[in-house]
Amino acid sequence: MSTTETLLHGLSDKGQPALIGYFPAGYPTVQESVEACVAMCESGIDILELGVPYSDPVMDGLVIQVATEKALANGFKLSMFFDLVKQITSRVSTPVLVMSYWNPILQYGVERFARDLKAAGGAGLITPDLIPDEAADWLAYSDELGLDRVFMATPSSSQKRLDEVARLSRGFIYAVSTMGITGAREDLDAKARGVVSGVRNTKTEVPVCVGIGISTADQVSEVNSYADGAIVGSVFIKAYRDGGIEELRKTVKQLKGGI
Amino acid sequence: MTENTSLRDQDGPYFGEYGGRFVPESLIAALDQLEETYAQAKADPTFALELDELNKSYVGRPSIITEVPKFAALAGDVRVFLKREDLNHTGSHKINNVIGQALLAKRMGKKRIIAETGAGQHGVASATAAALFGLECVVYMGEVDTVRQALNVARMKLLGAEVVAVTTGSRTLKDAINEALRDWVANVDDTHYLLGTVAGPHPFPTIVRDFHSVIGKEARQQMLDDYGFLPDVVTACVGGGSNAIGLFHAFLDDQEVALWGFEAAGDGMETMRHAATLSKGRVGVLHGAKSYMLQDEDGQTIESHSISAGLDYPGVGPEHSWLKDLNRAQYFGISDGEAMQALKALSQTEGIIPAIETAHALAGVIKYGNTLPAGSSILLNLSGRGDKDMETVGKYFGFLA
Numbered sequence: 094m095s096t097t098e099t100l101l102h103g104l105s106d107k108g109q110p111a112l113i114g115y116f117p118a119g120y121p122t123v124q125e126s127v128e129a130c131v132a133m134c135e136s137g138i139d140i141l142e143l144g145v146p147y148s149d150p151v152m153d154g155l156v157i158q159v160a161t162e163k164a165l166a167n168g169f170k171l172s173m174f175f176d177l178v179k180q181i182t183s184r185v186s187t188p189v190l191v192m193s194y195w196n197p198i199l200q201y202g203v204e205r206f207a208r209d210l211k212a213a214g215g216a217g218l219i220t221p222d223l224i225p226d227e228a229a230d231w232l233a234y235s236d237e238l239g240l241d242r243v244f245m246a247t248p249s250s251s252q253k254r255l256d257e258v259a260r261l262s263r264g265f266i267y268a269v270s271t272m273g274i275t276g277a278r279e280d281l282d283a284k285a286r287g288v289v290s291g292v293r294n295t296k297t298e299v300p301v302c303v304g305i306g307i308s309t310a311d312q313v314s315e316v317n318s319y320a321d322g323a324i325v326g327s328v329f330i331k332a333y334r335d336g337g338i339e340e341l342r343k344t345v346k347q348l349k350g351g352i
Numbered sequence: 353m354t355e356n357t358s359l360r361d362q363d364g365p366y367f368g369e370y371g372g373r374f375v376p377e378s379l380i381a382a383l384d385q386l387e388e389t390y391a392q393a394k395a396d397p398t399f400a401l402e403l404d405e406l407n408k409s410y411v412g413r414p415s416i417i418t419e420v421p422k423f424a425a426l427a428g429d430v431r432v433f434l435k436r437e438d439l440n441h442t443g444s445h446k447i448n449n450v451i452g453q454a455l456l457a458k459r460m461g462k463k464r465i466i467a468e469t470g471a472g473q474h475g476v477a478s479a480t481a482a483a484l485f486g487l488e489c490v491v492y493m494g495e496v497d498t499v500r501q502a503l504n505v506a507r508m509k510l511l512g513a514e515v516v517a518v519t520t521g522s523r524t525l526k527d528a529i530n531e532a533l534r535d536w537v538a539n540v541d542d543t544h545y546l547l548g549t550v551a552g553p554h555p556f557p558t559i560v561r562d563f564h565s566v567i568g569k570e571a572r573q574q575m576l577d578d579y580g581f582l583p584d585v586v587t588a589c590v591g592g593g594s595n596a597i598g599l600f601h602a603f604l605d606d607q608e609v610a611l612w613g614f615e616a617a618g619d620g621m622e623t624m625r626h627a628a629t630l631s632k633g634r635v636g637v638l639h640g641a642k643s644y645m646l647q648d649e650d651g652q653t654i655e656s657h658s659i660s661a662g663l664d665y666p667g668v669g670p671e672h673s674w675l676k677d678l679n680r681a682q683y684f685g686i687s688d689g690e691a692m693q694a695l696k697a698l699s700q701t702e703g704i705i706p707a708i709e710t711a712h713a714l715a716g717v718i719k720y721g722n723t724l725p726a727g728s729s730i731l732l733n734l735s736g737r738g739d740k741d742m743e744t745v746g747k748y749f750g751f752l753a
Contacts, residue, residue: 148652149526149638151533152376158520171650195374196637200651222374222637249381249540258377269378273538 095241097140097188097216097264101300101321104139110317112349113302114138115192115326116333118177119146119169120160127180132338133329134185136345141181142219142324145174145193152194152221154276156327160334171201175213182214190241190264192219198231207234217241217264225261232261243267246292246301248284259297266292268320270305276327281312289320313348359604359680365554368677370670373553375533375640382540387555389460399455406451407566410484411441414570417578418734422701423714427721427730433583434734435571435599438706444736445567445595446477446548452563454481457544464488464543468532470497470525470591471662471709472504473736474548479513481546489513492531494524497661504740522655525665529639549592550669553640557669564598571731572602583731584724587612589712590630590683591663593672595735600681610682613672614716616658617685627656629668630676630683638667644676659688659744662709662736690715692748695738707736708744 094102104111114133120126130141146161146169153161182189191210198206198218210218217240223231225244235242241264246255248271258266268289271282285303292301303316304324316323325348332344365371373383393399407413415436424432437445457465465487469475475491482489491508495517498505508515521527529552536545550557550564568586575582586603588596590613603609618626626632633644636651646654646666656666675681686694691708694715699705706714713732721730738745746752 148521149530151530151639152537154534155520162521165652196647196651196653198651199637200634200647200649221376222640224373224375224377224380227372227374245377247376247378247381250377251381254377254380274534 095216095239095264097190097241098300100139100188101265105300105321110314111139111302111322112137112313113140113142113322113324114329114345115142115144115324116329117144117146117157117161117164118174119164119167121163122167123169123173123177126164127177129333129338129341130181131184132342133345134187136342137349138187138345139322141187141189142192142326143178143181143189145191145197147194147197150194152274154274154327156330157275160330171197175209178210178213178215188216189214190216190219190243192221195220195223203230204234207238207240211238211240217243219243219267221245225257235263245269246288248288250291252291252294255291256295259292259295259299262299265300265302265321266297267324268292268301268303270303270307273305275305281306281315285316286319310348310350360601362671364558367671367674370643370673371554371557371641373640374637374642375553376537378537379540379553382536383553383555385460386456386559389456390555390559393456393459403452403455411447411451412439413566414574415439417571417574418704420698420702423698426697426701427717428724429726430721430724431729432717433575433729433731434704435567435731437567437595437733437735438710438737442473442477442480443739444473444477444707445564445598445733446474447480448566448598449548449560449563449594450474450477450481450546453544453546453559454485454487457487457546458485460544462542462544464490464539465546466490466492466532466535466543467546467548468492468525468528469548470494470528470664471660471707472497472501472508472740473662475513475515476504476507476511478546478548479508479511482513483511490535491515492518492528492535494522494528495519496523497525500744501661501740502743524655525661526653526667533639549594550597550671551592551639551641551643551667557641557671560594561597561601561671564594565601567595567598567733568600568602571599575731581729582606582609584728585610585612585730587614587713587716587730588733588735589614589663589709590668590672591616591627591665591709592667593669595733597669597671599733600675604680611675611680612716612720613681613683614686614712615683616660616663616712617687618657618659620687621685625657626685627658627663627665628685629666630672631685635673641670643670643673644668659691660708660712662707663712684716684720686712686715686719690719694718695745696749704734705738706734707738708741710735
């Protein structure tokens with residue numbers, strides 16, 4: 094079983110919920126993003142979702158778009174990425190899952206990306222625009238290296254597709270809370286419960302975490318009442334953007350405090 | 353070539369290694385629904401009848417063929433025939449696909465359509481179909497393009513569409529597609545994404561091609577009926593590639609017919625400022641499909657550059673990538689300057705003002721026509737008229753301040 098799964102199951106067994114925090118690599122600069130990520134881990138997130146900036150992020154709302162554009166404008170390159178991962182994994186024990194659109198990985202080379210990620214201490218990949226149907230190479234290399242691979246389950250996914258997603262995911266399954274892109278929403282969609290129960294119906298042992306639109310401690314708490322973790326992104330970027338590392342730490346603690 | 357190896361039988365999801373569905377899981381159900389609806393429509397004779405009737409009485413099909421001897425003289429000892437898609441309602445080939453997809457949207461019970469647009473031609477066509485069928489319509493357009501195609505923005509608004517200026521990324525067509533995809537992810541239940549070119553995830557490249565394939569079917573028959581021969585070369589401009597594939601498709605199995613696609617070389621093929629995706633790009637994944645694209649070594653999309661908003665796109669449809677690799681079609685670059693001179697040439701020799709997009713294919717004929725044996729014939733898709741480009745053209749030639 095993957096370290097990520099062991100961690101999430103352990104928290105569940107103890108009745109403790111989980112918080113997964115997203116931050117983009119290279120935002121606003123490579124070194125500042127390392128410090129921000131380490132601060133998030135130290136402040137209480139259970140898993141770090143480390144984003145690879147990409148020119149055409151179709152799953153992301155404006156907050157993340159602007160942040161990743163800035164990272165690219167400030168010179169982020171994939172050649173710096175694995176050293177960045179290593180800096181984080183050498184300072185904290187929090188599992189680091191990389192969230193990347195597919196083309197950067199395809200251009201770097203799927204096998205090479207997988208091996209370099211493993212060597213840097215990364216736990217695996219979250220792939221927002223790679224569905225299991227197109228993932229043959231990645232399935233093979235992640236199996237060989239024991240890396241997590243997180244696929245998405247959505248309100249529109251058929252039970253047949255949920256079965257495939259559950260069968261092929263490792264680490265956790267990313268349940269998309271609502272039909273939409275990343276960014277804070279006031280009312281967390283009731284559809285999230287439906288997606289989670291659809292995934293549970295597959296009898297999978299893989300944990301299910303809910304993301305998209307989660308921004309408050311209450312939402313984190315609510316999600317954790319029926320899922321294995323809550324995934325939060327845009328709010329952390331806003332906190333860092335507006336108040337630096339101190340505000341980021343405070344926001345992580347606030348969201349953890351709701352737990 | 354035997355029937356079961358016909359190049360015309362490729363219906364996706366893959367064209368060789370190209371195509372597929374590199375999209376968020378949230379869109380898979382909608383793509384499946386579209387694929388299923390299209391399969392049912394194809395099997396339903398009433399769908400074909402309805403489409404044929406609209407093509408005839410609304411679009412103005414079949415479009416005519418015009419031979420242009422004075423223009424042809426600029427290209428050497430050749431004959432040049434234009435397939436006049438510029439004479440379609442709304443002024444370009446784009447309406448063919450829009451009418452077809454709007455009928456599919458109706459079949460799926462979707463009340464709202466969204467579209468991306470570069471030059472504004474697809475946006476205008478979409479807004480037109482929305483008005484005709486009583487659908488709500490939102491068009492995403494890069495902010496840069498809303499300025500250089502301001503007249504088309506006004507046309508879309510007049511037709512009742514909402515035009516959203518996209519201010520992220522490079523603020524051009526690729527970013528308009530990103531924004532349309534984001535809208536679709538959020539509103540997929542009641543919204544159809546009326547994609548305007550042969551790119552995007554399966555089944556879009558196949559559906560859009562099929563609705564445009566009427567261009568080539570008509571033209572091939574018209575050449576045989578009216579002139580008694582097939583052309584030696586069939587040619588079109590290529591941005592995403594919809595007008596080109598629409599004309600090429602009927603000729604794919606005519607191995608004696610050469611297929612030439614002309615991409616926008618912008619400031620020139622040797623510069624970094626171009627949109628020559630097939631000639632200068634590498635294989636990658638953009639907007640849901642694997643295909644050639646302009647990208648840096650990290651897979652970040654590189655902004656394209658062209659005087660023509662409709663060709664200013666760093667990707668291309670997967671079927672073109674496949675045809676390139678098979679060497680069934682050849683693709684060349686045409687610079688801004690070459691295109692503008694060809695636009696002026698057709699206007700002044702034949703009294704036909706083409707769109708700047710189309711002018712790239714005209715320039716290609718002037719540039720490469722003299723490599724053909726004497727007496728060769730060329731069929732060119734005159735994909736759009738130039739009215740929308742008058743501000744750009746007027747400034748370029750100094751007719752306007």
